[in-house]
Amino acid sequence: MTEAALEATGVHVTLGGQQIVRGVDLLVPSGQVLALLGANGSGKSTLVRSLLGVVPLAAGQVRLLGAPLGPRVPWDRVGYVPQRMAAGGGVPTTALEVVVSGTLHGRRLVPPRDRRARARAALEELGVGDLQDRRVQELSGGQQQRVLIARALVRRPRLLVLDEPTSGIDLPTQEAFVSTVARLRDEGTTVVVILHEIGPFAPLIDRTVVLRHGRVVHDGDPVHARAEHGGAGHDHTHPHADPATPQDGPDLTLGVAP
Numbered sequence: 001m002t003e004a005a006l007e008a009t010g011v012h013v014t015l016g017g018q019q020i021v022r023g024v025d026l027l028v029p030s031g032q033v034l035a036l037l038g039a040n041g042s043g044k045s046t047l048v049r050s051l052l053g054v055v056p057l058a059a060g061q062v063r064l065l066g067a068p069l070g071p072r073v074p075w076d077r078v079g080y081v082p083q084r085m086a087a088g089g090g091v092p093t094t095a096l097e098v099v100v101s102g103t104l105h106g107r108r109l110v111p112p113r114d115r116r117a118r119a120r121a122a123l124e125e126l127g128v129g130d131l132q133d134r135r136v137q138e139l140s141g142g143q144q145q146r147v148l149i150a151r152a153l154v155r156r157p158r159l160l161v162l163d164e165p166t167s168g169i170d171l172p173t174q175e176a177f178v179s180t181v182a183r184l185r186d187e188g189t190t191v192v193v194i195l196h197e198i199g200p201f202a203p204l205i206d207r208t209v210v211l212r213h214g215r216v217v218h219d220g221d222p223v224h225a226r227a228e229h230g231g232a233g234h235d236h237t238h239p240h241a242d243p244a245t246p247q248d249g250p251d252l253t254l255g256v257a258p
């Protein structure tokens with residue numbers, strides 16, 4: 001049997017006194033590309049942050065790449081692209097330095113010798129090689145996002161977790177990025193990607209999980225939202241907030257893709 005890249009059992013997360021994630025079980029086999037969908041505020045970012053140990057679990061267990069969440073996880077092989085984070089964290093730093101920082105982790109505080117070459121290659125792959133010496137604070141949101149993706153790729157991750165990685169990125173660059181993810185998938189990388197719109201990721205997705213109010217309401221075949229939301233021409237800029245009061249039934253109309 002293939003080892004699970006990610007295994008979560010009974011995960012609950014409470015933030016600010018509110019239950020945000022309510023009993024999520026998720027087993028992601030190695031090599032799978034899983035899309036995590038759900039309305040704004042349904043708990044997608046909080047779930048992945050808890051799976052990566054960024055926010056504490058109120059209950060439940062998580063294993064990543066065969067080890068329980070904690071120091072035994074091979075963090076050097078876990079890449080994470082958070083949502084909407086200033087790439088430099090407010091500190092003056094160049095794009096290249098941000099990407100080089102991706103080669104470091106808790107047990108490797110001395111960067112590898114080929115760090116600059118690897119970082120340049122990752123920036124080139126994302127189409128921002130020419131920005132390597134620019135301060136990230138001077139870059140646009142989309143350019144900063146590509147720097148953050150390069151920082152995750154430079155680790156050569158076996159597990160790659162992406163939180164809305166293509167928001168703010170133009171379509172040609174999104175397509176180039178999807179090709180990069182396809183190459184990683186072909187090399188055996190497991191990918192968990194939060195998406196607002198499946199868009200150019202559609203051919204890559206093996207499985208879709210939909211969250212609602214912190215619970216899984218669909219887990220299985222790729223799904224597409226109703227045509228007006230999933231259609232290629234739909235401008236998905238309006239919010240789809242999770243209603244404050246949980247109600248029965250899914251909040252997206254889902255159809256199983258042929």
Ligand SMILES: Nc1ncnc2c1ncn2[C@@H]1O[C@H](COP(=O)(O)OP(=O)(O)OP(=O)(O)O)[C@@H](O)[C@H]1O
Binds near residue numbers: 020042044047
């Ligand atoms: N640190 C926090 N303290 C209190 N509440 C929080 C915190 N972080 C997130 N939340 C709340 O948790 C809920 C889920 O947020 P989360 O960002 O996980 O949802 P999401 O599905 O990723 O939404 P989006 O698509 O807008 O990114 C929201 O109601 C949010 O306000």
